[in-house]
Amino acid sequence: MKSHLTHLIHCLLLGAIVGTSAALFLSGINGSIHVVWHVIPDVIDMPYHGMWIGLLGGLGIGLVQKHIGDYPKTMHETVAAFKNEGRVPYRGALWKNAGAAWIVLTCGASLGPEAALISILGGMVTWIGDRLRMTEPQRQTFLQTGYAAMLSTIFHAPFVSVSEAIEEEPSQETLSKWDTFQKIVYYGICTLIALLCFRSIMHLFPHTPVFSIKIPPIAWNVGVIWYIVPAVVVGVIFGLLFLLMEHWTDKVAYIVKHPVRLALMAGLAIGLASLISPYLLFSGEHEILEFSKEASSWSVGALFLLAIGKGLLTHLCFSCGWKGGKIFPLIFSSTVLAFCLSSVSPFMPGLIITVVVTASCTVVLRQPLVTATLLLFLFPLQFFPIIVLLSLGIHQLMSRYGKYLPFAVVK
Incomplete structure (x- = not known):
């Protein structure tokens, strides 16, 4: 006792x-x-x-x-x-x-x-x-x-x-x-x-809300079923692309090798990114709420380029010695990409966003339950059973077939 x-x-x-x-x-x-x-x-x-x-x-x-x-x-x-x-x-x-x-x-x-x-x-x-x-x-x-x-x-x-x-x-x-x-x-x-x-x-210090997102109101509609499979495919492909970006930037770092040159190269990329969009900078945990409020005003092409650019800058920074976490940038960039698909879906865009983000995060993190609990408070609670089932299913899929890909997906 x-x-x-x-x-x-x-x-x-x-x-x-x-x-x-x-x-x-x-x-x-x-x-x-x-x-x-x-x-x-x-x-x-x-x-x-x-x-x-x-x-x-x-x-x-x-x-x-x-x-x-x-x-x-x-x-x-x-x-x-x-x-x-x-x-x-x-x-x-x-x-x-x-x-x-x-x-x-x-x-x-x-x-x-x-x-x-x-x-x-x-x-x-x-x-x-x-x-x-x-x-x-x-x-x-x-x-x-x-x-x-x-x-x-x-x-x-x-x-x-x-x-x-x-x-x-x-x-x-x-x-x-x-x-x-x-x-x-x-x-x-x-x-x-x-x-x-x-x-x-x-709460004692002024700060913007972290790890929160604004999605359209939930109105359940059976028509969303036709968009679930494309959303899963988009999420899985983006997760694989995110891993492939890491493979590319690691190759660049291996060629350059010199630590100061590498770090300056990433610093130059950060500077150029700051001229394009502030959403390319930082982890995204503070910016995801503000972005979700204005995402509907972005074109599909701009959303796609932002998602890809964010992922590339994340891996370039990391490979060049700017060490940090990739999970928040992954969630932000996959959310940006999810808005591309949700913008063309007439049914439940919030669920489409949830499916895409869950699929991409499961592929990259390789831990379905951790992925589900990470996303529990980001998306509406009504979607949580879908998040869990989707995470477990995609993890099984990647565990079985990921070894056939040309770069490591599963440990």
């Missing part, structure tokens, strides 16, 4: 630390973006300021890559370290991850903050775990709980942690049903506290 109470207290404290740290970091990033992209250009007459910001950011990232190391660490690197070693390195790594991520996110890269936050918060949780008096199994449970709360907080999706726990690769340790239930309860408590702290602090 005492051990359960102790672990419960640890979950409460851990959730508070995760939520507070994430909110402060993101609020700081939002503040620096406002200063760099709005305040300074208003004070200093700087023509093509986006170009200068991109190039200066490229120089900074290039010097970091050359003299400090490969920072910020990607989410896959951090998760792999956690699963293989049971911990996230933090000695000398916290400030490197934070500093490099600050440049990436402030200077307009089409990347999300999840990679930086996972590495920073993972290091913090490991540091705390090392200093608490715990047995090794207790410490591992503590770290796993913190990791789950981080995922849910970063993606604004409370049930991501539970989905991740269900879909994670089975370990050699066999847990009883009671132990599994306890694990999920601890995940839930820690996640709840983290989200409460996160949202409470974020």
Whole structure:
């Protein structure tokens, strides 16, 4: 009983630390973006300021890559370290991850903050775990709980942690049903506290709504059935194209190799993108609501070019050393493409958008339950059963036939 109470207290404290740290970091990033992209250009007459910001950011990232190391660490690197070693390195790594991520996110890269936050918060949780008096199994449970709360907080999706726990690769340790239930309860408590702290602090700072979308009112019509299959096909094709873009930009990076040149190349691309459309910049989590309000005024061709351009810039930045998360840009770009198809559908455009985004995200993320819980609060709750069934079906399809594609789709 005492051990359960102790672990419960640890979950409460851990959730508070995760939520507070994430909110402060993101609020700081939002503040620096406002200063760099709005305040300074208003004070200093700087023509093509986006170009200068991109190039200066490229120089900074290039010097970091050359003299400090490969920072910020990607989410896959951090998760792999956690699963293989049971911990996230933090000695000398916290400030490197934070500093490099600050440049990436402030200077307009089409990347999300999840990679930086996972590495920073993972290091913090490991540091705390090392200093608490715990047995090794207790410490591992503590770290796993913190990791789950981080995922849910970063993606604004409370049930991501539970989905991740269900879909994670089975370990050699066999847990009883009671132990599994306890694990999920601890995940839930820690996640709840983290989200409460996160949202409470974020409300103290002015910011645009994140990870929300405006879709037309729902009016169920059986005629939408004829558009479901095309929507699935469009979503799957875009997901595959998104992966293929990564393949292309990695080849470019392999040819150039020099870290400063690569980073400057991505910075130049960011500068050029700023001259075309602000929607090409940043992760898209803040911009998706505003875009969805005006998407109907865009032509189909412009929507298509924006979706492709966003995906290309995301992968180019990443391949050239501007490390960050690709999940939010993926959701934004697939949503943009979905508006192309929904604009020609006379029935339930909201459902068409949901199907396209679900299909593309399932192909790229490869975790159907995580995909479904990510999209749970983005789209109307009435569509959630469709999201789940579609995610599971497409995942099975890609698991069976993805190996025949000329680039890796499934692990």
